Amino acid sequence: MTSGGPIESAIFPKGVEISSNSFTGKVWLQRLVTDATFGCTIGNVTFAPGARNSWHKHPGGQVLLITGGTGCYQERGKTVRILHAGDVVEIQPDVEHWHGATPDDWFCHLAISTNITQGEVQWLEPVSGADYGCSES
């Protein structure tokens, strides 16, 4: 699917559009697991082409399981990693990073926020145009 068509999700429900100034562009979230018994929360996140979140970090870490489209992941001071279905991203606690779709394709991942008793996500500044240089080419 490319930017011209409707945005669907991959396998899991697309959920509702996120309304937050910590995101740029259209992003949808379906919460899948919220029971604190499990010590982690699981959500399905779908990004329209060009959409991404702001720089942020997780006190307890997070794992991304990529299920569709083409995305980007960048840690502060490192190069952008291009992501496809089947890829796995392990985000260590307190590492500043962002993720989102490439400019020309949608992107979908499962997000498993781990060790949730360590605290909630900490949002930082939006990704600048210079940093958002991710592209398949």
Next chain:
Amino acid sequence: MTSGGPIESAIFPKGVEISSNSFTGKVWLQRLVTDATFGCTIGNVTFAPGARNSWHKHPGGQVLLITGGTGCYQERGKTVRILHAGDVVEIQPDVEHWHGATPDDWFCHLAISTNITQGEVQWLEPVSGADYGCSES
């Protein structure tokens, strides 16, 4: 995909065939996350038609995210739940259960074993033919 064709996985790698007497039939496992930092482990599990695991329980609980095929999940004393792509199963700590493919279709799920410091999976007896009555029909 039905029982006559080759068994592939869904999105994530199929991995290697499990050799264990806690499984009946052909089952494959690809470990995706093993870093103890995250407090959980994540694997991709693919079952051939008719394959399933034995009754077991997890001291820290487990979540199944269904990615393909048709499967079964049963907790001790309850009816079998039929599963398809997009379904989520929350398995509470120490609840005895089993899961696997239906007789006529393959099955694939992500398995997120949570609160791993609580201890490893505890295997029990195989699923009897009478219990393995799962079917879409």
